[in-house]
Amino acid sequence: MLERAFKGSKGYWVWLVALLAVIGVGFGFYLRQLTFGLGITGMSRDVSWGFYIAQFTFLVGVAASAVMLVIPYYLHDYKKFGRITVLGEFLAVASVIMCLLFIIVDLGQPMRLFNVLIHPTPNSMLFWDMIVLNGYLFLNILIGWNVLEAEKNSVPPPQWVKPLIYISIPWAISIHTVTAFLYCGLPGRGFWLTAILAPRFLASAFAAGPAFLILLAFIVRRFARYDAGRDQIQTMAKIVTYGAIANVFFFLCEVFVALYSQIPGHTAHLQYLFFGLHGHGVLVPWMWTSIFLMLAAIILLVIPSARRNEAVLGVACVAIFVGIWIDKGLGMISGGFIPNPLHHVKEYVPTIPEIAITVAVYAAGFLILTILYKVVVGVKQEVGE
Amino acid sequence: MKDKGKIIVGLVIFVVVLTFPFWYNHGVATQAPEPELTKKAKKADKCVEETAYMRKEHMQILDKWRDTVVRDGKRMYVNANGKEYMASLSNTCIDCHSNKEEFCDKCHDYASVEPYCWDCHTYPEEKE
Amino acid sequence: MDDTRRSFLKFAGISALGLGSVSTLASLMPGSATASDESSAPHYKETKKALTAKRWGMVIDTRKLTPRLCEKMIEACHKAHNVPDHDNERHTVKWIWTDEFEHIFPMKQNEYLAERLKGLPIVSLCNQCNNPPCVQACPTKATFQREDGIVMMDFHRCIGCRFCMAACPYGSRSFNFRDPRPAIEEENDDFPTRMRGVVEKCNFCAERLAEGKMPACVEVSEGALVFGDLEDPNSEIRKVLRENYVIQRKQNLGTNPSVYYII
Ligand code: SF4
Ligand code: SF4
Ligand code: SF4
Numbered sequence: 001m002l003e004r005a006f007k008g009s010k011g012y013w014v015w016l017v018a019l020l021a022v023i024g025v026g027f028g029f030y031l032r033q034l035t036f037g038l039g040i041t042g043m044s045r046d047v048s049w050g051f052y053i054a055q056f057t058f059l060v061g062v063a064a065s066a067v068m069l070v071i072p073y074y075l076h077d078y079k080k081f082g083r084i085t086v087l088g089e090f091l092a093v094a095s096v097i098m099c100l101l102f103i104i105v106d107l108g109q110p111m112r113l114f115n116v117l118i119h120p121t122p123n124s125m126l127f128w129d130m131i132v133l134n135g136y137l138f139l140n141i142l143i144g145w146n147v148l149e150a151e152k153n154s155v156p157p158p159q160w161v162k163p164l165i166y167i168s169i170p171w172a173i174s175i176h177t178v179t180a181f182l183y184c185g186l187p188g189r190g191f192w193l194t195a196i197l198a199p200r201f202l203a204s205a206f207a208a209g210p211a212f213l214i215l216l217a218f219i220v221r222r223f224a225r226y227d228a229g230r231d232q233i234q235t236m237a238k239i240v241t242y243g244a245i246a247n248v249f250f251f252l253c254e255v256f257v258a259l260y261s262q263i264p265g266h267t268a269h270l271q272y273l274f275f276g277l278h279g280h281g282v283l284v285p286w287m288w289t290s291i292f293l294m295l296a297a298i299i300l301l302v303i304p305s306a307r308r309n310e311a312v313l314g315v316a317c318v319a320i321f322v323g324i325w326i327d328k329g330l331g332m333i334s335g336g337f338i339p340n341p342l343h344h345v346k347e348y349v350p351t352i353p354e355i356a357i358t359v360a361v362y363a364a365g366f367l368i369l370t371i372l373y374k375v376v377v378g379v380k381q382e383v384g385e
Numbered sequence: 386m387k388d389k390g391k392i393i394v395g396l397v398i399f400v401v402v403l404t405f406p407f408w409y410n411h412g413v414a415t416q417a418p419e420p421e422l423t424k425k426a427k428k429a430d431k432c433v434e435e436t437a438y439m440r441k442e443h444m445q446i447l448d449k450w451r452d453t454v455v456r457d458g459k460r461m462y463v464n465a466n467g468k469e470y471m472a473s474l475s476n477t478c479i480d481c482h483s484n485k486e487e488f489c490d491k492c493h494d495y496a497s498v499e500p501y502c503w504d505c506h507t508y509p510e511e512k513e
Numbered sequence: 514m515d516d517t518r519r520s521f522l523k524f525a526g527i528s529a530l531g532l533g534s535v536s537t538l539a540s541l542m543p544g545s546a547t548a549s550d551e552s553s554a555p556h557y558k559e560t561k562k563a564l565t566a567k568r569w570g571m572v573i574d575t576r577k578l579t580p581r582l583c584e585k586m587i588e589a590c591h592k593a594h595n596v597p598d599h600d601n602e603r604h605t606v607k608w609i610w611t612d613e614f615e616h617i618f619p620m621k622q623n624e625y626l627a628e629r630l631k632g633l634p635i636v637s638l639c640n641q642c643n644n645p646p647c648v649q650a651c652p653t654k655a656t657f658q659r660e661d662g663i664v665m666m667d668f669h670r671c672i673g674c675r676f677c678m679a680a681c682p683y684g685s686r687s688f689n690f691r692d693p694r695p696a697i698e699e700e701n702d703d704f705p706t707r708m709r710g711v712v713e714k715c716n717f718c719a720e721r722l723a724e725g726k727m728p729a730c731v732e733v734s735e736g737a738l739v740f741g742d743l744e745d746p747n748s749e750i751r752k753v754l755r756e757n758y759v760i761q762r763k764q765n766l767g768t769n770p771s772v773y774y775i776i
Contacts, residue, residue: 036691036692036709037689037690037691037692037709037710038673038688038690038691038709038710039601039603039604039690039691039709041690042603043603043690044602044603044604044605044690045603045604045605045606045607045678045684045687045688046684048675048678048679048688049675049679103674106674106675107672107673107674107710108671108672108673108674108675108688108689108709108710108711108712109671109672109673109710109711110672112653112670112671112672112673113672115653115655115670115672116652116653116672118653119653119654119670121651121652121653121654123649124649124650124651124652124676125650125676126650126652126674126676127652130652182676183679186646186650186679186680186682187646187680187682187766187767187768188646188681188682188683188763188766189679189682264619265619265620336679337679340684341619341681341682341683341684342612342616342617342619342637342683342684343615343616343619344616434555451669453557455665455667455669456657456665456667457557458559458563458659458660458661458719458723459557459558459559460557460559460560460563460723461557461558461559461560462555462556462557463555463556463557463558464555465554465555471560472557475702475705476703501708504706504708505668505705505706505707505708506705507700507702507705507706
């Protein structure tokens with residue numbers, strides 16, 4: 001099937017070459033990071049995780065959200081999603097690969113990565129995160145590929161795929177739960193120390209992931225002339241709506257607990273993010289933009305006539321995606337480190353090399369995504385869907 | 386398979402690239418170097434274990450030493466003859482083998498291995 | 514069986530099983546036990562001079578601290594352990610440093626703080642927690658707790674994921690954002706430097722204890738720091754603890770620091 005990825009229009013090749021160029025630039029910076037050390041980033045003793053880990057967190061969500069297509073199709077027998085579940089699964093594959101790349105670029109000693117396996121440490125959440133992420137990657141490759149192959153040959157998928165699909169559902173939930181556990185189990189980091197972190201991660205994932213898929217569906221329709229289907233897109237729009245509302249609700253719950261209890265260790269971080277603390281507040285405009293985008297998108301999405309208009313839906317999806325990206329990809333990680341445990345405010349701003357490496361990892365993800373989608377669309381068009 | 390030709394050409398290029406180091410070094414086989422001993426090392430005659438063993442297994446011993454020292458806090462090594470040594474690269478090994486370049490690097494360079502001991506541990510040349 | 518092999522088996526096992534206790538598997542392998550029939554088999558032991566304890570601890574008497582004394586302790590520690598001094602603030606590495614009362618004890622600040630404490634530098638170092646969250650978080654056991662309570666770093670094993678830094682509630686850990694060597698003024702050959710990409714922190718001078726010496730900071734502290742075995746009722750540190758009211762940092766987090774402060 002993969003041979004379909006090697007035949008494409010000029011635009012397809014230009015896109016791939018452009019992605020490779022971006023990867024090349026980022027790789028150059030990464031070599032510099034390898035020789036000099038993580039000092040080329042904006043991270044510090046006080047904000048010891050930055051952009052990389054934040055993107056990782058965000059993308060685990062995108063990966064987990066594939067389950068929002070799998071559940072309706074396989075558990076509720078919502079046949080229409082048959083056209084797009086594979087798209088969701090392959091988006092998950094590309095996202096998990098990006099997650100793993102982000103973990104690797106964040107390591108100070110990447111050559112020693114396998115120490116995690118040589119000295120397995122079950123009391124560390126990072127150990128479990130490795131297991132669930134790799135497992136999820138494996139499951140989705142296996143499921144997506146076999147289902148697609150079967151579709152190509154117009155036969156039902158092999159029997160043994162079914163149990164894997166059922167396993168993949170709780171597994172998807174687990175990847176984002178364990179990722180939240182990385183943070184919410186740490187004493188002394190008041191911002192993350194909340195039981196609602198995992199649910200909130202999942203809610204924002206189920207908004208951002210399908211929103212992104214809707215946008216991808218528009219792109220695929222435009223450039224590859226494959227239509228995911230109007231009904232399918234509308235159903236996903238509803239999922240996005242529920243996810244976005246749940247996310248804002250969970251967030252408000254958190255804000256209430258922090259502000260009403262007025263425990264300094266919990267309020268300080270929110271104060272830093274939304275109002276600035278001791279005269280520092282680089283993230284303040286970003287955080288308000290995020291809130292504004294999410295609320296505006298929710299308003300657009302809950303109005304049925306607006307949601308049904310695909311142009312409006314597109315705008316709302318962009319707003320959701322960007323809003324949640326700011327929340328998780330910018331505020332969530334550095335917000336937890338500021339102020340630091342000794343209540344000093346040491347801010348974090350990513351550097352240009354750091355951003356170049358980040359963009360390169362995204363480009364690698366898009367490269368994988370493009371190739372996989374090319375194959376999917378090729379197969380789908382062949383069997384005449 | 387229309388692309389058979391292309392695939393074969395691709396495969397051949399791949400194999401050639403992959404085996405390039407072997408081709409490149411073909412016929413220029415060099416003599417394996419002999420590590421040089423300092424006076425002190427010669428005088429001691431024997432290392433912490435038999436020479437043959439040390440040649441083959443010094444990395445395992447060092448690995449074991451560092452784990453035992455760092456993780457178990459046991460800093461003395463007692464060899465089969467009951468002789469005691471501080472299990473320390475910088476203080477015990479380098480005390481005799483103070484000629485890192487002729488002793489360590491010679492073989493390591495030949496075998497293209499780059500142990501990262503010296504990123505953290507000191508050796509005499511550096512001491513000035 | 515040699516060690517590489519055992520590690521490899523562990524590795525292969527974990528890859529095959531995905532998860533589960535592989536060390537049991539390795540221990541079932543024939544020959545993995547050390548040959549014990551020869552009494553003269555090579556073995557390891559502690560140095561004779563070594564100072565030992567059931568649980569090392571420290572009391573910091575803030576009444577005796579002065580800026581000059583703190584400087585001395587910091588210098589002694591950082592010299593002994595090749596702690597670099599980088600120009601860029603973001604790359605800072607420190608094992609022991611000073612801060613003000615309200616930062617060392619953020620939960621204990623109040624408007625009417627005693628005059629004496631205002632602006633007084635108080636030393637801060639790793640608390641050698643008895644229930645250390647950094648150890649719990651580390652995915653490779655590069656941070657581990659010794660029998661005697663010392664929370665140690667194995668620089669050889671650390672992958673630089675910085676999970677331990679997020680887990681430590683006291684900001685006791687530093688990361689080598691770059692090669693530390695150029696920033697070390699005068700290298701001490703008795704202690705290794707670190708390389709870029711690993712985490713480091715105070716080790717309660719484990720290497721000095723092995724040689725029968727007190728920690729470097731304690732040695733120069735003119736009595737402001739008392740170091741000893743918390744589980745030995747006859748030790749000096751226990752005497753000090755009996756006679757004074759002491760506090761621990763962020764006690765409510767359950768980490769149970771082994772460093773106590775007399776205010
Ligand atoms: S103070 Fe921090 S680094 Fe030290 S033992 Fe406690 S948690 Fe670990
Ligand atoms: S940075 Fe090193 S010591 Fe810290 S958690 Fe990671 S592997 Fe363990
Ligand atoms: S106990 Fe040793 S390592 Fe810790 S601060 Fe004091 S001198 Fe430094």
